[in-house]
Amino acid sequence: MKQVVVLCGFMGCGKTTVGRALSRLTGYAYRDLDEWIEQKAGKTVADMFEQDGEAHFRALEREAVRACAEEPALIAAAGGGALTFGENVQVLRKAGSRIVLLDVPLGEIARRLQGDKTRPLLNRLDKETAMKELYEARLPLYREAADFTVDANRPAEQVAREIAVELGLPLPSSQ
Numbered sequence: 001m002k003q004v005v006v007l008c009g010f011m012g013c014g015k016t017t018v019g020r021a022l023s024r025l026t027g028y029a030y031r032d033l034d035e036w037i038e039q040k041a042g043k044t045v046a047d048m049f050e051q052d053g054e055a056h057f058r059a060l061e062r063e064a065v066r067a068c069a070e071e072p073a074l075i076a077a078a079g080g081g082a083l084t085f086g087e088n089v090q091v092l093r094k095a096g097s098r099i100v101l102l103d104v105p106l107g108e109i110a111r112r113l114q115g116d117k118t119r120p121l122l123n124r125l126d127k128e129t130a131m132k133e134l135y136e137a138r139l140p141l142y143r144e145a146a147d148f149t150v151d152a153n154r155p156a157e158q159v160a161r162e163i164a165v166e167l168g169l170p171l172p173s174s175q
């Protein structure tokens, strides 16, 4: 059975952290789509935005989604914007991948990203307003994309375990 699980949600909701925990729990390989893109491009996401523009990054992101959908088994952390594009969601659905939304309230996201300079879409003077507007615009898109929503305002290990149980993933490391 195909077992590709893609974690989605706003920047800072914990996709990378929970994704790594879920990979440890299930034994499935972990892939961070942002890191995959950085390796392909040989530069950071922040540099890509600055030097090549967002459209170039989004094209590489579509490639990353396609490559991930082709895997037999994988825990993938999507970039914060990846599943706001219907085309990427359709590619994953068609391939039988499952999409999980990590739900975290905006206040907690803001706490987690305080002082962070690595996320280009938030690297601006009106960071608070930008974050709120983007969060509110994206939440309905994430909900539409997701097969399952998990309360991710809890320790990452707990969130990972709930996802594994809900999706019926193997839990070899707990036996």
Ligand SMILES: Nc1ncnc2c1ncn2[C@@H]1O[C@H](COP(=O)(O)OP(=O)(O)OP(=O)(O)O)[C@@H](O)[C@H]1O
Pocket: 009, 010, 011, 012, 013, 014, 015, 016, 017, 018, 034, 077, 078, 079, 080, 112, 113, 119, 152, 153, 154, 155, 156, 159
């Ligand atoms: N469950 C959690 N509880 C508390 N803090 C967390 C939790 N998950 C992640 N964090 C912290 O929040 C910050 C953002 O987490 P992480 O990088 O995993 O988010 P992300 O969703 O991958 O973000 P991005 O979309 O930018 O890749 C990190 O400092 C991380 O340590």
Ligand SMILES: O=C(O)C1=C[C@@H](O)[C@@H](O)[C@H](O)C1
Pocket: 011, 034, 045, 078, 079, 080, 081, 082, 119, 120, 121
């Ligand atoms: O929310 C977004 O659109 C982004 C989130 C990050 O994970 C990166 O993919 C990039 O900074 C864009």
Ligand SMILES: [Mg+2]
Pocket: 015, 016, 017, 032, 034, 077
């Ligand atoms: Mg991440």
